[in-house]
Amino acid sequence: MGTQNPSAVLDVISEHKEITALLSKDSTKDLDHSSICSGSTFDNDNSLVHSPSIESFSSIQDIENLAELNMDEDSDLTVKIDNPEKHLDTMETYITFRVTTRSARIEFSDHEYVVRRRYKDFLWLRHRLIECHPFCIVPPLPAKHSLIGQLDRYSKDFIITRMKSLNVFVSRICHHPILSCNENFKVFLTASPSNFATYRKKKASVTSSNGSITTLSSTHSTLKSRHIEFDKMKSYLSTLAEKLNSIEKISSRINKERSDLIAEISNFHPIFTKWASFEPQLCTTLENIAHALERSSNAQSALVLCYSNSMSIPIREFLQYIEVVQEALKKRELSQYNYEMCLDELNRRHTEKDRLLAISQDSNHHPPTGGFTLWRQPTCDDKLEKLGAHIPQLLKKVETAQDNLEMASESLRSDLEGWQLEKKQCIKKILLDFVNKQINYYQANVNAWEHVTNEMISSRKVNPSTK
Structure with a gap:
């Protein structure tokens, strides 16, 4: 091209x-x-x-x-x-x-x-x-x-x-x-x-x-029943997010300290190079040390530069993934909350119907006298008629809410299984990338200083009188 x-x-x-x-x-x-x-x-x-x-x-x-x-x-x-x-x-x-x-x-x-x-x-x-x-x-x-x-x-x-x-x-x-x-x-x-x-x-x-x-709200504290499986996952996600946040903060602080160390190490190179010009007998050794310090500084610089791509950005992106899973759990809790509210409303209507039926039966056994009781009987019948029309609607609403809750639980359970597998792969990759970068850095350091040692040994073989 x-x-x-x-x-x-x-x-x-x-x-x-x-x-x-x-x-x-x-x-x-x-x-x-x-x-x-x-x-x-x-x-x-x-x-x-x-x-x-x-x-x-x-x-x-x-x-x-x-x-x-x-x-x-x-x-x-x-x-x-x-x-x-x-x-x-x-x-x-x-x-x-x-x-x-x-x-x-x-x-x-x-x-x-x-x-x-x-x-x-x-x-x-x-x-x-x-x-x-x-x-x-x-x-x-x-x-x-x-x-x-x-x-x-x-x-x-x-x-x-x-x-x-x-x-x-x-x-x-x-x-x-x-x-x-x-x-x-x-x-x-x-x-x-x-x-x-x-x-x-x-x-x-x-x-x-x-x-x-519908806006999501924190309904976990108002739920009447707890689902152990999803509660455990919720606690696990909070702990995992806390651990990853800690790792990211610590590694970021270490990376900053390493950047400061690079600036200090870079000052060594000109000092040893200048010193070598005043020491003819130690010139080769001092120049090799200066070269080793330069290589060590370059290795650390490479480690610092790749920190964001290998540690910081992947961790922050996976933390976003955790937040998405937490939001899905909140949606399931909201679905459970809606189901429980509908069920409570249905139970209240049934209780009210039973109470009105008891009043109606009592009125039939004891015929009322006076205008007050005659006025109460039509009102009770009207309420029973309204409840008779409203309770079937509530029953359908409860059934729909229950279906939504079951669908939410099954869908989330299936997705969580896949998410757990992906989580292992993602975190494993993040850690392995971090390990490999560290190995490359320390290997470059070892090679740099081994070169100095080998050069000193070679010079002694060539000139045994050199101390």
Whole structure:
């Protein structure tokens, strides 16, 4: 592809008129055509200058685990997200990603689809999945950039980190037996830009007409019965989140201290180098020590630089995953709370009916005298008539609430089994990456100082009189 500027991750995509205006000016010589993957191409929806795909940066050392983005040939539905592009619009600037889908499922008319989606499209997809499957564990999305991070949200590191997180998000959906069959997910993967925009507007109007989603509240303390299985999971998640938070904070503090240590160690190198110029007999040894200190400092610098990708970011993303599971547990508790409230209301109505029946029977055995008792009898009958119509409705409401609770429990139980397996894999990967980085660091240190020792031994063999 020719020479590549590593800092130029994304090229600018603008309207055709804006590009034409730029090309007509003398400033066209300032455009970096080496960063364009296959020249300038235009389509009907938006005239684009294609930026290089993520594969074009595979030689850069700080891009790791690109193999995770490869398509899984053994699965009947695989999705890969790559090729970030930066768009310049009149109102905003944003990034889109190429979404490549391969499917062997009968509900897909073709075997492969290629579309482009931006971050807010992924947000829409997740919101729709939550609306359609409220009791499923819908995986989290990478957090939207913070106010401070807005200035750097178009950098190479930020885009690559987000792209990897989006791949994880979509991969989790593809492996979910229910979410992967959702119609909104299929449209997200296959629809053209115009069709996708129309579909989103249609769904937005339907959602607004149905009203807002019920707000979740803390109902655990008011529940009459406790489900031991879900209570244990709730406590476990709280403990796990606390442990991971502690690990992230401690490792962050260690990383900061290591950064300060690097600055101190870097001062050794010029001291030993300068000292060697004044000690001819110790010149070789002092230079070797200076070189070893430099290599040690470089090894620590590499460890510090990879800390975010190997420890901090993965832990924070998994903490988001834990929060999603906790929200799913709260939804099940809300479903249980609604069931118990409906059941209590039904029991109250039955109690009221029994009381009115007792009053009615007592009135039949003891005929009333006076206007007061004659007025009470019609009122009691009216109440019984209303209860006779209201209790069947409450009974249906209780049955529906019970079905929802059973569905929520079964769905959550199934998702928790899959989540437990993924949790083991994710945490194992985080820890193994951390271990491997530490091994590489200490191995580089050992090699640096062993080189000094070997050089000293060799010099003594050559010149035995050297002490």
